[in-house]
Amino acid sequence: MTRHPLRLFTCLLIPCILAMLGAGAMAQIAPDLPAASSLLPPGQNAAPKAVPVVLETSLFTLPPGPDGGRLAVLLFTPAPGWHAYGHMPGDTGQPASASLRLLPANVPLPAYFPEGRQKPDLFEPEKTANIHDTPTRVFVPLPPDAAKGSRLAGTLNLFLCSATSCWPAALPVDMPLDTATAPPSAETQPWWPELDAAKAATAKVAAMAQAAPDAPTEALAPAPAAATDTTGESPAAPALTPRSHTPSLEVAGLVKAALLAFLAGFILNFMPCVLPVVSLKLSSLLAVCGHENAAARHRILREHNLFFALGVMVYFLALSLFLWLAGMAWGQIFQSTALTLTLTVVLFALTMSLFGVFHLPVIDLKMPGKAAGDSRTGAFLTGVLATLLATPCSGPFLGGVLAWTLLQPLATVMAVFTCLGLGMALPYILFAIWPQLARFMPRPGNWMVSLEQGMGFLLAASCIYFLTILPADRLVPALLALWTTALAAWIWGRFTNLSQSGLHRFVVRGAAVLLVVAVTAFAAADREPPRLEWTAWTPAEFAARHGRENLLVTFTADWCPTCKLLERTVLVPDTLGPLVEKYGLTLMKADLTSQSPEAMALLAALGSRSIPLTALFPAGAGASAPVVLRDLYTGAALVEAMDEAFDAATPTEAKKPSP
Numbered sequence: 001m002t003r004h005p006l007r008l009f010t011c012l013l014i015p016c017i018l019a020m021l022g023a024g025a026m027a028q029i030a031p032d033l034p035a036a037s038s039l040l041p042p043g044q045n046a047a048p049k050a051v052p053v054v055l056e057t058s059l060f061t062l063p064p065g066p067d068g069g070r071l072a073v074l075l076f077t078p079a080p081g082w083h084a085y086g087h088m089p090g091d092t093g094q095p096a097s098a099s100l101r102l103l104p105a106n107v108p109l110p111a112y113f114p115e116g117r118q119k120p121d122l123f124e125p126e127k128t129a130n131i132h133d134t135p136t137r138v139f140v141p142l143p144p145d146a147a148k149g150s151r152l153a154g155t156l157n158l159f160l161c162s163a164t165s166c167w168p169a170a171l172p173v174d175m176p177l178d179t180a181t182a183p184p185s186a187e188t189q190p191w192w193p194e195l196d197a198a199k200a201a202t203a204k205v206a207a208m209a210q211a212a213p214d215a216p217t218e219a220l221a222p223a224p225a226a227a228t229d230t231t232g233e234s235p236a237a238p239a240l241t242p243r244s245h246t247p248s249l250e251v252a253g254l255v256k257a258a259l260l261a262f263l264a265g266f267i268l269n270f271m272p273c274v275l276p277v278v279s280l281k282l283s284s285l286l287a288v289c290g291h292e293n294a295a296a297r298h299r300i301l302r303e304h305n306l307f308f309a310l311g312v313m314v315y316f317l318a319l320s321l322f323l324w325l326a327g328m329a330w331g332q333i334f335q336s337t338a339l340t341l342t343l344t345v346v347l348f349a350l351t352m353s354l355f356g357v358f359h360l361p362v363i364d365l366k367m368p369g370k371a372a373g374d375s376r377t378g379a380f381l382t383g384v385l386a387t388l389l390a391t392p393c394s395g396p397f398l399g400g401v402l403a404w405t406l407l408q409p410l411a412t413v414m415a416v417f418t419c420l421g422l423g424m425a426l427p428y429i430l431f432a433i434w435p436q437l438a439r440f441m442p443r444p445g446n447w448m449v450s451l452e453q454g455m456g457f458l459l460a461a462s463c464i465y466f467l468t469i470l471p472a473d474r475l476v477p478a479l480l481a482l483w484t485t486a487l488a489a490w491i492w493g494r495f496t497n498l499s500q501s502g503l504h505r506f507v508v509r510g511a512a513v514l515l516v517v518a519v520t521a522f523a524a525a526d527r528e529p530p531r532l533e534w535t536a537w538t539p540a541e542f543a544a545r546h547g548r549e550n551l552l553v554t555f556t557a558d559w560c561p562t563c564k565l566l567e568r569t570v571l572v573p574d575t576l577g578p579l580v581e582k583y584g585l586t587l588m589k590a591d592l593t594s595q596s597p598e599a600m601a602l603l604a605a606l607g608s609r610s611i612p613l614t615a616l617f618p619a620g621a622g623a624s625a626p627v628v629l630r631d632l633y634t635g636a637a638l639v640e641a642m643d644e645a646f647d648a649a650t651p652t653e654a655k656k657p658s659p
Contacts, residue, residue, distance in 0.1 A: 051169050053079060053082070053084065057073070057175045059179060061182065062186055069142050071141055073140075076132075083132060083133035088116055092127045094159040096159065100173060104150070105146075110140070110202075111140050112140075112198035112201075115198075116130035117131055117133070118131075149178060154173050166563065166610060258416055260401045262422060262423040266423040303376065305379075307376045308386075311381060315383070337526075340466055341474070348486070357493050401416065477523035478523055485520075489512075496509055532577070547619060552617075554587075554589055559593065562631065566632065569635075575639075615628050
């Protein structure tokens with residue numbers, strides 16, 4: 001098939017004429033705007049570049065069949081380095097489309113698009129797009145009974161991208177169907193097999209559109225009429241009748257709740273969150289079992305187990321009161337970033353203690369060096385810590401118990417949580433009542449050192465678990481807090497010992513603790529992310545601000561991957577925030593995702609038809625000579641362009657008007 005120079009010239013000329021007409025329309029819509037040529041820097045040519053695609057049309061005859069008649073073929077060829085998105089939707093990019101009619105009968109005509117080639121997105125390789133980067137045919141079957149003098153007219157909408165910019169192209173189609181000679185047969189053309197493939201691909205796209213409606217409501221029951229609340233409160237939830245998969249574990253009374261809570265509390269001792277602390281506490285008591293004096297051994301075992309159990313009970317009672325008053329669910333307290341991070345830091349400090357980096361006197365999980373064992377305070381706080389670690393765990397039987405309990409009066413909630421605490425504290429209460437049970441425990445020895453270190457690794461794994469609970473944006477600050485905790489533990493263990501004065505130990509250890517507290521508070525603090533206030537570009541909004549304020553106007557579209565890359569890397573608060581303050585900028589975004597003749601007219605006035613493009617309009621006389629950044633650019637280039645555009649205007653000249 002030969003290309004006709006006149007037809008090619010016409011296809012190139014029409015977009016230029018449309019851009020000029022669009023610029024004229026823009027001047028009528030916003031009369032305060034200067035003419036297109038006056039918007040450009042001195043010496044800048046206002047004529048836009050040629051569209052990076054060539055469209056050719058041809059006519060063929062079809063064999064007898066359902067389509068019959070004739071076949072119009074629209075052949076588009078992207079320029080080297082460019083590709084057009086196919087009609088088949090991909091993970092990114094705007095699909096091609098066509099709006100074609102048979103004139104003068106004004107009959108809509110179908111267009112069959114080939115499927116395209118799948119290619120990873122240049123800037124987001126995990127996404128794929130269906131593209132055409134070689135000459136591609138779109139097939140339009142024509143009715144056999146077309147009247148004499150008919151023509152094919154409309155638009156072929158393509159969205160083209162290169163490695164640096166994107167271009168929306170609405171290619172006009174105006175093809176006379178009367179020919180002096182009979183058109184060639186489509187069956188004899190080498191592309192003939194492509195027609196059936198294009199039909200199948202286009203039908204597949206239509207089926208996908210029908211199978212994915214905007215809201216799958218047909219399978220849902222109609223919403224109740226009173227779903228909207230004009231008082232501003234949340235709409236009422238629909239009436240539901242849930243059915244439990246394990247009805248035998250469902251709770252409907254206090255007795256069953258208490259029994260299941262007691263059993264669930266006992267099982268919590270063996271959950272991954274709690275097991276390291278419990279195992280180390282039991283191992284520390286093994287050393288006490290070696291005490292030669294049976295009376296002293298029994299006293300220590302009874303005392304430590306009672307205080308450990310007391311810590312468990314106090315925590316559960318306090319938790320029941322807090323959850324009932326706050327109306328929260330089990331484990332919901334770990335929605336607090338500060339609490340989760342603080343607990344992670346404490347666990348990491350205990351891990352450092354188990355590996356011998358330092359000795360923590362208040363909560364020490366290492367086995368005691370003397371038979372006297374740990375203090376009462378240490379035993380109590382260790383019980384609290386073990387129970388706190390159990391809170392994010394949900395063992396067997398706990399779900400049904402809590403689902404019923406947390407909807408009951410406070411007295412019932414506290415009674416069930418008391419049973420839960422008694423179940424978890426049961427092993428320690430038994431040891432306190434019958435300290436003679438210690439003779440069934442293994443004899444202490446050097447193997448306990450290996451146990452301590454092994455439990456240290458389990459505690460470190462618990463720290464990793466709690467890090468997964470934190471929001472993703474807190475992970476790096478949390479790691480900084482853990483690094484600071486390791487440094488503080490090393491300072492504590494390296495630069496303090498019992499041979500030094502109490503004042504020296506207090507100062508060094510106090511400084512280490514303050515360092516950890518400060519960094520943890522910094523990591524847990526709620527910081528409002530920097531935000532930018534973007535104004536949607538409209539002709540009226542632009543006309544009201546043009547020449548009166550320093551403006552940044554950026555052109556973007558959902559189908560433009562390079563635009564999205566700029567929005568994620570350059571047009572971000574960290575880069576634009578200081579510049580907005582420095583120059584009193586107003587930020588405007590012209591969205592070309594859908595057709596916008598006005599925005600396209602301004603784009604043409606800026607000497608371009610491709611995006612991304614960012615224009616900097618200074619306030620005052622320089623507003624008619626904006627500085628333009630085309631295609632991809634860096635943050636440094638944006639800063640330099642702003643210095644060039646706005647240095648003549650002071651921030652006071654460009655202050656935004658009060659709302």
